[in-house]
Amino acid sequence: MSKDNDPTEFERRAGALLRDSADGLDGATRSRLTQARHAALSRLGQDSHWGNRWLIVPGGAAAAVLVGLLLWNGNATVPGGNGSTLDDMELLADAEAYELSQEPDLEFIEWAAAMGDHPAGT
């Protein structure tokens, strides 16, 4: 594959090792993959645009609260991070509301907002 689709010995061994690794997944993981596949296939034919729209408003509101919280606390640089708070807000704002509504991050954002209102120990 490295040249004109003629794999070297290294590539052959690596490919075989990787494929066997995938084939040898444990039963629990295989079962969960099968469940995920069936869950996905159960959505076949459903409208892809409106199914979760009802989550956009609360998801967007939670994201707005978090951004507000970050702004309210000033523009301090995040400790341990290379970027600024603004960089993080940009990343968060960049995530579409639709995507946010599908992620566990929604819980995280709501949790962060709640903790902002009621910090631990107060």
Next chain:
Amino acid sequence: MAESTAQALNSFLADVERRAFRMAQMALRHDEDALDAVQDAMLQLVRRYSGRPGTEWRPLFYRILENRIRDLQRRRTVRGRVLAWVPWHRDSDEDSDPVERAPDPAPGPVAELEGREIGAAMQLAIGHLPARQREAFLLRSLEGLDVAQTAAAMGCSEGSVKTHYSRALQRLREQLGEFWT
């Protein structure tokens, strides 16, 4: 939706799901996140692209999967930053890099046959490749896509695929040479 489409999608997803999981696992180094990424990719393919010709599913699926992997990596980074910023979380052990805390993927049965350290070392080395090199290497070596299919899955030119793949090979050879003799 035709029953044949459902059957074809089921066959396609059953064929790719284990390899897709391994790809996500090596990139994310976290089993639950890897399962989430694969599940999301399956869902998006079924909901958005089931009407496309079956020949397009493979590159589409892997393109969706890689986007989900990147999205999870970004969110994990941001989450770590925000948690580090939250005062009552700074002293917690959880403010360390979640990637470093995540367990390394367990080697498969072949790794056990050929020496557990070979498989583990290779998966670890692949996990540390730059994202585009890892993507090109796995799509070609694990999934068996040709250059054109890999380019479609990665959303780049065939020349870029060759470059990423070649660099990945070089780096892996350098890192795994001692395990490969």
